[in-house]
Amino acid sequence: MTYKDMTISHEKEIFVFRIKDFWSAVTHFIGMVVAIIGMPILLIKAASYQASSLTMISFMIFMLSMILLYGASASYHSFHVSNHVDMILKKIDHSSIFILIAGSYTPICLTALKDTVGPMLLTMIWIIAIAGIVFKVFWVTCPKWVSSVMYSLMGWLCIMFLPQILSAVSVHAFMWLLAGGIAYTIGAVIYALKQKLLASKSFGNHEIFHCFVLLGSLCHYIFVLNYLTMFH
Template sequence: MQITIREPGSAITHFIGMMMAVFAAVPLLIKAATASGSAAFTAMAVFMLSMILLYGASATYHSLTVSDKVLRIFRKIDHMMIFVLIAGSYTPVCLIVLGGPLGYTLLAVVWGIALFGILIKALWITCPKWFSSTIYIAMGWVCLWVFGPLWNTLPKSAFLWLLAGGVIYTVGGVIYALKLPIFNAKHAYFGSHEIFHLFVMGGSICHFIFMYRYVL
């Protein structure tokens, strides 16, 4: 039986991302459970689960060859998971690094934005790419609000990984929003969207290293 993948480049990149996240979750959660206790384990579990869901939803959406009605549902889920990943990435920082009223306030803000974004995608999946990217990027950089406390709490080297992840995600978001023709001219299965996928994976790797080395 022949298996047809609708968008091979996008599907394969994020299938690889999903498998990397699954395998990476094991040492991170073991370290969280043994070194930092149940609260840290829960926060890191949310972080890794959000990553696995993002890459799993994306790989599934780009793989399916189904009716337009069904595909629209999976497209919504794919886009919703971006908000989940961003909020999931904030969760360990809010609960472990910051803690207290400031950490819980930031946690409520980012998950509130995530729920707002999920609602937008549920009701308006055809919204312009620039609109979605603006929300993604703005949500990602809400951390500037707590830059001072983070700077005073974390080792300075931690900011290299935290900042690198943020910048890589942002560049990927810009590429996604602009969808520059130069990236799509010569490669039918590898264009601007697939490049965006690679930037997302790069940002995830940076933030995983940040979590493993500095947050726990």
Template sequence: MPHSPGSSASSQNHRFSVKDPGSALTHLIGFLAGIFLTPLILLHASARGAAFSDLVGLGIFMISLILLYGASTTYHTFAIPRRQILKKLDHMMIFVLIAGSYTPICLSILPQQSGRPLLIVIWSIAFLGMLFKLFFVHCPKWISSVLYIGMGWACIFVIPRLFVILPTTGFLLLFLGGLAYTAGGVLYAQKLTAWNMRHPFFGSHEIFHVFVLAGSLCHYLLMYHYIV
């Protein structure tokens, strides 16, 4: 029995397609890398005699990476009616990643008298940021960028101490990771309409994703080599 034109159109409407292929692919790489690299960094730290607090910090860092890249991949993959929820999760997980990146530094590198208070402050800001995104996910992009970058560079108050404690390469990895995230955040705040029209499949948002991946890689290398 032949299909009616209406049923054929309905079938096409329900055919799966990735909404933002470039954005989904870039952060799928981050998601899969996070899953693969988590046991490696934990086993490496354990072999070097890591304390329980070191492993907790590293575990939180890796979970935050997986959550961020998983939420971003999901949001950019599926065009569904309830995609608004996915957008909120995507934006909220950025705060989780920032706080997760602070956690090993506060628990394992900084002295307790400065590391513990900073950790409490950072996770409190992350919680407030997630609440903000839950209700105001459509705020202007520049506001989001200011929040993310400001939270990321709150470590400015302990930078002198980190400069003394960390080896030169470790400090450079910390700084370059922050620089990559910052460059990505600035790019995220820009519309760059002309560029995006010329490069519809790899526009400014996809480049922003690449900067985020670069920042995560720098900080992963920092955690892998210098936490224990």
């Protein structure tokens, strides 16, 4: 892997700006840009269906959580400033995954499920997200499998309320929701693997993981855009 360094000295401190993890940075930078573009498209469509203020807010939370995740990840994988800054960016990167998961739950909880289990599920998922963030702040270097299990369990918590979900959305809508969950889960498994899936030095398991995260986000965006915008 090739690094480009630019050293800047400020009195006693020397900061080295080092471009790193090229494909990890690029994949999630693309995700951030697409999410920024996708946000007004979603909100405009929801407004055309005369969506309620609560629905609009839930969509904003969903898209902002996506932008945060991809922005934090792209930043962490783009530049090495110092070990201290790297650690801060890593904590933000890992914590934003919990925010994205909770943010992805928010639209369906405040639209299709708002009159049934939505408020309870939403409360549960954000409490778990906050607990996960605290966990990452204090132990961001935990084994990868621990992170993968935490993210996956949080993502699949909705299985507890599967009957309510199936009665609230169509089969086609549910398939997009399910596809997104499967994509995220495959990514989490690949992230935790110790064995390399590709021989490439620049595009390994972590980059594949990033691609599955992008796929999961796309599936859930389609789910929200095509099926939840009609709810008031």
